[in-house]
Amino acid sequence: MSSVAKGTGAQAGLRRRNMALVMQALAAGEHVTRAAVAAEVGLTRATVSTLVDELLAAGLVEERGAQRPGTVGRPGTALALSERGPAGVGAEVGVDHLAACVVDLRGTVRCHATVPAANRSRPAAEVLAELAGLTAGVVAEAAERGLRPAGTAVAVPGLVGRDRGTVLRAPNLGWEDVDVAEHLGRAAVVENEANLGALAELWLGGHDRLADFVHVSAEIGIGAALVVEGRLFRGARGFAGELGHVPVHPDGPLCSCGAHGCLETYAGEEALLRAAGVGTGGGPALRAAAADGDPAALKALEEAGAALGIALSGAVNLLDPQAVVVGGPLAELAPWLLPGVRRELADRVTDRQWRPEDVVTSRLGRDGVLRGAAYSAVRTVLEDPVSWALQQEA
Amino acid sequence: MSSVAKGTGAQAGLRRRNMALVMQALAAGEHVTRAAVAAEVGLTRATVSTLVDELLAAGLVEERGAQRPGTVGRPGTALALSERGPAGVGAEVGVDHLAACVVDLRGTVRCHATVPAANRSRPAAEVLAELAGLTAGVVAEAAERGLRPAGTAVAVPGLVGRDRGTVLRAPNLGWEDVDVAEHLGRAAVVENEANLGALAELWLGGHDRLADFVHVSAEIGIGAALVVEGRLFRGARGFAGELGHVPVHPDGPLCSCGAHGCLETYAGEEALLRAAGVGTGGGPALRAAAADGDPAALKALEEAGAALGIALSGAVNLLDPQAVVVGGPLAELAPWLLPGVRRELADRVTDRQWRPEDVVTSRLGRDGVLRGAAYSAVRTVLEDPVSWALQQEA
Numbered sequence: 001m002s003s004v005a006k007g008t009g010a011q012a013g014l015r016r017r018n019m020a021l022v023m024q025a026l027a028a029g030e031h032v033t034r035a036a037v038a039a040e041v042g043l044t045r046a047t048v049s050t051l052v053d054e055l056l057a058a059g060l061v062e063e064r065g066a067q068r069p070g071t072v073g074r075p076g077t078a079l080a081l082s083e084r085g086p087a088g089v090g091a092e093v094g095v096d097h098l099a100a101c102v103v104d105l106r107g108t109v110r111c112h113a114t115v116p117a118a119n120r121s122r123p124a125a126e127v128l129a130e131l132a133g134l135t136a137g138v139v140a141e142a143a144e145r146g147l148r149p150a151g152t153a154v155a156v157p158g159l160v161g162r163d164r165g166t167v168l169r170a171p172n173l174g175w176e177d178v179d180v181a182e183h184l185g186r187a188a189v190v191e192n193e194a195n196l197g198a199l200a201e202l203w204l205g206g207h208d209r210l211a212d213f214v215h216v217s218a219e220i221g222i223g224a225a226l227v228v229e230g231r232l233f234r235g236a237r238g239f240a241g242e243l244g245h246v247p248v249h250p251d252g253p254l255c256s257c258g259a260h261g262c263l264e265t266y267a268g269e270e271a272l273l274r275a276a277g278v279g280t281g282g283g284p285a286l287r288a289a290a291a292d293g294d295p296a297a298l299k300a301l302e303e304a305g306a307a308l309g310i311a312l313s314g315a316v317n318l319l320d321p322q323a324v325v326v327g328g329p330l331a332e333l334a335p336w337l338l339p340g341v342r343r344e345l346a347d348r349v350t351d352r353q354w355r356p357e358d359v360v361t362s363r364l365g366r367d368g369v370l371r372g373a374a375y376s377a378v379r380t381v382l383e384d385p386v387s388w389a390l391q392q393e394a
Numbered sequence: 395m396s397s398v399a400k401g402t403g404a405q406a407g408l409r410r411r412n413m414a415l416v417m418q419a420l421a422a423g424e425h426v427t428r429a430a431v432a433a434e435v436g437l438t439r440a441t442v443s444t445l446v447d448e449l450l451a452a453g454l455v456e457e458r459g460a461q462r463p464g465t466v467g468r469p470g471t472a473l474a475l476s477e478r479g480p481a482g483v484g485a486e487v488g489v490d491h492l493a494a495c496v497v498d499l500r501g502t503v504r505c506h507a508t509v510p511a512a513n514r515s516r517p518a519a520e521v522l523a524e525l526a527g528l529t530a531g532v533v534a535e536a537a538e539r540g541l542r543p544a545g546t547a548v549a550v551p552g553l554v555g556r557d558r559g560t561v562l563r564a565p566n567l568g569w570e571d572v573d574v575a576e577h578l579g580r581a582a583v584v585e586n587e588a589n590l591g592a593l594a595e596l597w598l599g600g601h602d603r604l605a606d607f608v609h610v611s612a613e614i615g616i617g618a619a620l621v622v623e624g625r626l627f628r629g630a631r632g633f634a635g636e637l638g639h640v641p642v643h644p645d646g647p648l649c650s651c652g653a654h655g656c657l658e659t660y661a662g663e664e665a666l667l668r669a670a671g672v673g674t675g676g677g678p679a680l681r682a683a684a685a686d687g688d689p690a691a692l693k694a695l696e697e698a699g700a701a702l703g704i705a706l707s708g709a710v711n712l713l714d715p716q717a718v719v720v721g722g723p724l725a726e727l728a729p730w731l732l733p734g735v736r737r738e739l740a741d742r743v744t745d746r747q748w749r750p751e752d753v754v755t756s757r758l759g760r761d762g763v764l765r766g767a768a769y770s771a772v773r774t775v776l777e778d779p780v781s782w783a784l785q786q787e788a
Contacts (some may be wrong), residue, residue, distance in 0.1 A: 055683050212630040226712070235607040236713025239745040242711035247742060250643065259707075259742040266437075310644050313653075314708045317636035320629025327501070348641055348653040351633040 011049050014384045015051075018043060022051050023060065023081070023382045027105070031064055031078035052079060058389050059085045060105065060381075081105035084146035086381045086388055090374030091135045091184060092193070093127060093153040093174050095120055095220055100135040101367075102142040102149070102234045103374040105381065107204050109367075110145060111138040124175050128183035128320030135184065150388055152188040154180050155196045155369045157220070164189045164239065171256075173221045191376070194223030195232055196243060200364055200372025201325050202227050203379065207360070211377035212321045214312065216243055217328025217368075222264050226319065244268065246311040266307030267337075269329075275300035284328060301333060305340025312341060312359075320351060327362030328369065334361040409445075410780045412437060416445050416453065417475070419778045421499070425458055425472035425499075446473060452783050453479045454775075475499035478540035480775045480782055484768030485529045485578060486549040486587070487521060489514055489566050490613055494529040495761075496536040497768040499775065503761075504539060505532040518569050520578035529578065544782055545771030546582040548574050549590045549763045551614070556632065558583045566614045567651075585770070587763045588617030588635060589626055594758055594766025595719050596621050597773065601754070606715045608706065609663065610637055610772070611722025616658050620713065638662065638704040660701030669694035677723060684730050695727060699734025706735060706753075707742035714745060721756030722763065728755040753784050 021041040026032055029040075029110040043387045049366050055061040064078040082102050086185040092099040098133045099114040119127045131154075139149055150242040158170025165181035167190060191339055198215035201207070215224045223246030226233035233240050239322050245257050252261025253271075269283070276297040278285040289297035312324055326341070342356040364367060407511040415435040420426055422432075427636040432442040458472040477498050486493040493508035505530050513521045524696070525548075533543055552564025559575035561584060574584045595601070605624040611617045616638030627634050636656040639651050646655025647665075659665055670691040682689035684685035706718055720728050720735070732749035736750040756762060775782045 158731050228622075229628075233713075236716040237714055237745060237747060240712065240714040242714075242744050245711045245742065245744045246708040247642075247704050250738075257744050262742075266471065311640050311708070314640040314705070315712055317625075317639045318634065318709055318712065320631055320634040320636075322630040344644075348639065348656075350639045350651050351631060353631060 016384065018047065019051055019385050020057070020383055022048060022055065023385050026079055026081050027107075031080065032198040033076055033078060037079070044329045055385065056233045058194050058385070060385055060389075080315075083108075085148065086141055087147035087149035088374040088377030088379075088380070089135060089139060089142075089149045090155065090370045090377075091118060091131050091152060091188075092370045092373060093131060093173065095157065098131050098134055099222075099370050100131070100138045100355060101370050101374050102138050102147060102196070103371060103378060104147060105378055107375050107378065108372070109371060109374075110147060110156070111141040112370075113138050119173055124173070124178040125183070127173075128178075128180060130181050148391070149377070152184060154184055154188055154375040155193040155195070155373045155374045156180065156190060157193050157223070159239070160190050160192050164191070166190070180320060189376070191373065192225075194225045195234075196372035196376065197223065197327050197364075197369045198225035198227050198325075198372075199232060199325055199376060200368040201362055203232065204364060204368075204371055205325070205374050206363060210325075212319075213323045213325050214243070214315050214319065214321050214326055215325045215362075216308070216312070216330065217326075218267065218269060218330045220269050221267045222268055223328065226321075228319075228321075229346060233277055243311055243315060246314055248310050263307055263311040267304040272300055272304050275303065283332070289333060290333070298336065301336035302340050305337035306344055309341040309344025310348070313345050316345060316349050316351070317355065319325075322358070324359045325362055326359065329366055331362045331365060400571065410778065412441065413445055413449070414441060414777055415780050416449065417779050420455060420473055420475050421501075421776050425474065427470055427472060431473070443556055446479045447716075449779065452779070454779055454783075462568065477502075480544035480772070481536055481541035483529060483533060483536075483543045483546040483773030483774075484549065484764045484766070484767040484771075485525050485546060485582075486764045487513060487525060487551070487567065490550065492521070492525050492528055493764050494525070494532045495764050495768050496532050496541060497772060498541060498764060499772055501765070501769050501772065503765060503768075504541060505531050505535040506764075513567055517569070518572040519577070522574060524570075526577050543771070544667065544775045546578060547590070547767040548578055548582055548584045549587040549767045550574065550584060550588050551617070553633075554584050554586050558585070560584070576737075583770070585767065586617075586619075588619045590766035590770065591630075591722050591758075591763045592619035592621050592719075592766075593626060593722055593770060594762040595756055596624065597769050598721070598758060598762075598765055600757060601717075603717055604711075604719075607636070607717045607719050607755075608709050608713065608715050609719045609721055610702070610706070610724065611720075612661065612663060612724045614663050616662055617722065620715075622713075622715075637705055640708055642701045642704050657705040661698040666694055666698050669697065677726070681726060684727070692730065695728060695730035696734050699731035700738055701734075702731060703735040703738025704742070705745060707739050710739060710743050710745070710748065716752070718753045719756055721758060723760055725759060726758045 022037055025037045025040045034048050034052055038045045060082055061079055062082050064080050076104050088103045090101050098117045101112040156167050156170055157172050159168045161168050169176050169180045181188050197217050201215050205257050213227050215225050224243035227240040227252050245262045247261050248263050248266055249261040253265040254260055254266045255262040273279050276286050278289050290301055342359055418430055419431045428442050428446055432439045454476055456476050457474055458474050459604040482497045484495050492511045495506040496504050498504050523596050550561050550564055551566050555561045555562050561569050562570045563570050575582050591611050595609050607621050609619050618637035619635040639656045642657050642660055643655040649656040649659045662736045667673050670680050672683055684695055736753055
């Protein structure tokens, strides 16, 4: 591996950057040739060939055989990121479940475990100890397939401190100042679940050139996150994306935050289930009732969709994103929510170019957050393969 | 001047960057010494001295005599940006006035002209011809003081095309697809007035380390702009900052945009004057009535402040800015608007660290937009003094 890390100063910096460009070009395409990478990143064929040889030697990239029948030799050989080597580990604390997974460099889930868990009613230390065990299990399984963790990210439904190791508060778990890294290893990074859902959409959502969007999901509260120019928009203090507390009807019902008429009082899970009259059955009961054409469920979803559309029209008028993505558990309710969302946006967005199809439903489903967590660790390798290689030597 | 531009390739790039760092350090401080600049930008004293000598020779910087009595020689000599040399030209098309000004490198207004003009009721070509004449006048006056235009920016109350030379539409002027650069010179850059007001606040507002804020102003409509990490936030299509069409009461009055209950229907000038019962007297009559304690005026301003606070609380929950700045003509109504704004924000912002004093009133007054336009041209020199020097040679 020392060849990947060689060179000093400005030259080493340039090699490092070029290595990352090649890795990211390979991550973006399937069965790419050296020539295609060179065209994509704007380097010479010779430079790309040298870099690819080093990435092959490091086990980060592999050859997949000839690109097309009839072409011979290396120029036409298709390349792909390795299915072995560095991997990303994701762990997730939900209100009623724990989950862990390992993804390879390509973003494919290779090992996955999930267990139901009543996390609201037990100590954080107990929750995190169980999560650590679950995570160790998938990491061991992945090791048997030749995958080595390059990093671990933990998704939590709460506000994360600047150290990225502590949960400052997670009201739905009853957590205040919980040191997550203490249980999952100092190298583990903690991140808000709504942020990871949005990043998963950016990295793995399968959208072409979508780099500016509002991502909205919901479990208990309304989770939202903003992606701007391909990066998470965190705000000055790290509190950006609080769509759930955007006022919809300023004189409306009292919200848990103390204000009146926040989006959460109309489209949060609790409000929605109550309005639909399926209180104890939860999300599955609501979906079943809606699918059966139950009038109360349909009315509740229609009204929640309209409230979501009103709050989102404010967000779109302020931020002018390319799209609004409905993800997470909310995506499963999209058939009933989206008509109201789209109608309000059509009525209220001042940008004449806004179209109903700019509201899209995520294809990642409930696994988006966990996959986003795991893939965030893979991203660190794609963005700086040389540092990863140096760590292997050390 | 050739010394400023010498060198090639990577070395020239580095010199260019260092030159800009020194210029910006001088722009930020008053009576700064070479030693203080070196400490600020992280270059050696020797490098800074060489760069400063070249900036002195180029006429961009001047010496102001000894920094403190009792110290002697160059090390203690205070430096300042020149009061002569490159200058920024600003021009402004208002609904009922035209204005032009020239600022020097320090941002000081050196020449200024403004005339009342009924721009709504006459052809764009006529408006722009008059503005070109007004601008030529201040430029000629500035030339007598040794100032040479480095660039011209034109502020308009409308949507500007990507070419930055065309106004796509300005409903309050009745303009559609007006080529501004045709009248004010191909080098003139056109910019939305709300954006320039926000940039003026960033550059000249006198706030320490304020780089993330929502700037809200109003004349006919509600103008707002977002500054994020010290840059204007334009959005994916350039429509960001439409605070005026954020829904406040979704079932409220019909807005000119076709939607119901937008902020503009509560806090736009027309709505405000109507509610206050001072229709024909305009802004001055409203301020006079409020100062006299007129109940209708006070009630109208209180309600407009509350509406502004509701819309801004959505913006703050989404964007998590450091502050909200009330600027432009709206700043003159701040004594009556701010109580309602602050109350709604206190009730509705979920970030526990948000404080009433995070809503601030601009000190720039009505001149902010024009000064921002002029200073935007100066910024191009501060950000790349070498390019300016090369242009002088050509």
